[in-house]
Amino acid sequence: MAYLALYRQWRPQNFDALVGQQAVKTALKNALDSGRIAHAYLFSGPRGTGKTSTARILAKALNCEQGPTAEPCGHCHNCERITAGTSMDVLEIDAASNGGIDQIKELKEQIAFTPVESRYKVYIIDEVHMLTTPAFNALLKTLEEPPAHAIFILATTDPQKIPATIHSRCQRFEFRRVTVDEIAEHLAMVAEGSGLEADAEALRLIAIQSEGGLRDALSLLDQCGVMSKQITTATVREVLGIVGREVLRALAEAIGRQDLPAALGKLGELLEQGKDARQVLTELMEYLRALLLFQSVPDYEEIYLTDTREALTALTPLFGRDRLMAAEERLHSALLELKTTMRPRITAELCLLDLCRIEGSTLAALSARIEQLERQLASGALAASYTAAPRPMATAAVSTPPPAPASTLRPAVTAAAGVPQSASVQDDVDEIPLPPEPSGFEEEQGTVVVLPQEAYAPRRQAVPQAPAPQRQAPVCRPAAPQQPAAPRPAAPPAPAAARPAEPQPSRQFAQPVTAPQPKSALAAQTEEYAGDFAAGEDYWKQTLDLMKAEKKNSMVSCGRNGRVYSFVNNLLQVAFKAPFLADRINKEDYRKAFEDALLRIARRPIRLEAVIAGRVKPPAAQPASQSAPQTVDAAQELDEHQLPQKLQQAVNAFGGKVTDISD
Incomplete structure (x- = not known):
């Protein structure tokens, strides 16, 4: 006798042998026991879930010599002929190859004849959604009012393609995917009955890869049995070409640590072993999906089919939810690209590059970058990198007397730096950052800007200072004898022709944009x-x-x-x-x-x-609560006799003027 595949040898012959589909079994058995048998049934569901097998069991239950019964004997003449597929009253039609109107017209002519040796004529139409529209129209009337001895059983994997007029004339039963536990249990029974030695872990891996199709699981078990006498997980992986959880775990860890060389190395090893790039990305997508569900719902048992709780717990600190969502979107787009690309390896490598660098234009990718920055801020990584290489700044040593009243001197505070304003100046201002000196700046001319010490307190705390060098008096020209008690009269302005143009470094520091800018700068x-x-x-x-x-x-x-x-x-x-x-x-x-x-x-x-473009400015996200700081000439509001004595000495030494920056 020729060898029969396992899925044919172990085809269920009664309702009790049907794996899963408890709701379908209960409904059909109750209908047979009560005699409420419909004239048309529609069985829909994924492939390999038992639709055709259930149709044959129902045909035997209807035509059994002891029936109609919910438990056909399987030994009478009618049951044996239906099992062997030789019964003249049970006709199986493949709509994929016989879906034209001519075949349906022939069926309508034959249906009028009574059964030859059975109680009912049963017509099983497999893949009924493949019928043409004229064939469906020709079947409508017969399906609605068939003869009393005729029963139709329609089976399909795509019920959406069946017209609603057909749906309304049938009792529909939905076949669900068989669970992993049910498939693994059935495979263990089949392996024992077939003389195969299989590990429980290998059978469970077969059940996972079959995706709820029992026929696919039996075919895979049959193939593994031919490959090796002892079926292990390594045998299943070799037959299917799958990656395995250990390699996926290492690849996910390399992506989480943003170690691109390690990730590309793992990919290269898998491709050299003959693994398909699409299979690698598909399994990586499933692994990251399990990690995302583990972070959201740790008690969801299905995720532990991918990896153990301990392994997922160890990888959790490397990924945030936004990053995992962005990775799932990137992997999905890469799998779509693989359908049309001629170089799958390039697509896979670019995908890993984006996963390690958290790049992309989607909202999930942008959220992942923000999440990464927040983590770096929380851990202090950004602060450490900022303090490691501080930007050099020009400084000037200025010594100030004890604090003056607020009415005497209003200090300048840089609003852009976000420093709160203060009404007093502390005793010692060690170093005041000044902007770089512009070209043509003379040592004896300049502008002194008085800033409170609090404005630079955060910078002093963040950057440790070296021991301050000994202060030296600034080198300048001899000044005239000072008279701090009496104010000096303001010198008359020089004629425009005689007074040279002087740079204004303090104005550039106090107000970045004070003069009309060129057109290019405004456009930028x-x-x-x-x-x-x-x-x-x-x-x-x-x-x-x-x-x-x-x-x-x-x-x-x-x-x-x-x-x-x-x-x-x-x-x-x-x-x-x-x-x-x-x-x-x-x-x-x-x-x-x-x-x-x-x-x-x-x-x-x-x-x-x-x-x-280039003519308008975007609206402000929030209305400004304070006006921008303005540069005010000190000669308009302050008199020199109001300045502290040491500050007046510094002004006289440099031959400059005082600029007050206030709100």
Whole structure:
């Protein structure tokens, strides 16, 4: 006798032998016991879950000599002929190869004849969704009112392709995927009955890889039995070409530590062993999915089919949820690219490069980068790298007398640095950072800016200072005898022709932009983005895709020429280089169409404004609570007799003037 495959040898012959599908078994057995037998059944579900086997068991239960019964004997003439597939009253039709209208017309002509040797004529139509539309139409009337001796059993793996008129004429039973435990238990019984030696771990691995299909699991067990007498996990991996949890664990650890050489090395080893790049990325995607679910729901038992709790716990500190989500999206896009690429290895290597460097343009990738920065800030890594190489700054030694009243001197505080203002000056200001000296700066001329010591306290705490060198008096020209008690009269301004142009270093330090800037600088300033740019760009891209799907081609063609400029306070600004495109977008019809699409995508009203690139500034995310610091000439508000004595000496020594920076 010719060898039979395991899935044919162990095909279930009664309802009790059917693995899983408890709801289907219970419903059919109750219908047979009560005599409430329908004229048409529709069995739907994934492949290898027992649809055709259940149809044959139902045919035997209907035509058994002791029936109709829920427990066919399997030994009578009708049961044996149905099991062997030689019964003249049980017809199996493959719709994939016999799905035309001619075959259905022939079936309609034969259905009128009574059964030859059985109680019912049973028509089993497999893959019924492959029937053509005319064939479905020809079957409708017969399926609705068949003869009393005819019963239809339709089986399909794609019920969505079956017309609703067919659905309404059948009783539908949904076959679910068989669980891993049920498959592993059944495989152990089959291996024992077939004389195969298999490890429990190997059988469980077969059950996982079969993805709920019992027929696939039996075929894989049969193949492994031919490969080796003793079936182990290594045998299953060799047959399937899968990677294995140990290698995946090492690859995931290299990605978590952002060790690109190690990750590429693991990939190269797997490809040299004959592993497929698509299989490697698929299993890596499943492993990271298990790690993500472990962080969210540790009690979810299914994730431990991928790896143990201890291994997942050790990898958890290396990944955040946002990074895992971004990795899943990147792996998914790489798997789609592998369908069309000619060089799978290049696609896999670029995917690992992005996973290690946390790169990408999606919102999940941007969230992962922010999460990484937050972790570095929390651990102090960024602070250490900043203090390791401080930026050199020009300093000037200035000595100040005891603090003066607030009404006498108003200190200058740099608002951009976020330092709170202080109303007093401490006794000792050791070093005050000054901007680099511009070209043509003379030593005897300059500007002294008085800053409180508190403004530089954070910098002093962050950067340890070396022992301060001994102070030396600044070298300058001899000054006239000082008279601190009486104020000096202000010198008359020199004529414009005789007074040379003097640099203003203090004004550059106090107010970065005080003079009109060139056109290029202004354009560069207005090129900065404002608000939540990533969300705005994502909304704009989805809006264009939605309108393209709705065949609004002219609007999409116009909108694709713009780029997101800012997204603040539900106002989305899109910049265009061509003014006529911006004017067209701002028209009522175009603007309303785009805002309606934005509303459907964002689930909140968003206003759209088209602007011309380089002519406007983005709106501020928050209104400024304080006005910008302004440079005020000291000669307008302060008199020299109000300055402390030592500060007046420094001013006289350098031959400069005092600039007050205040709110």
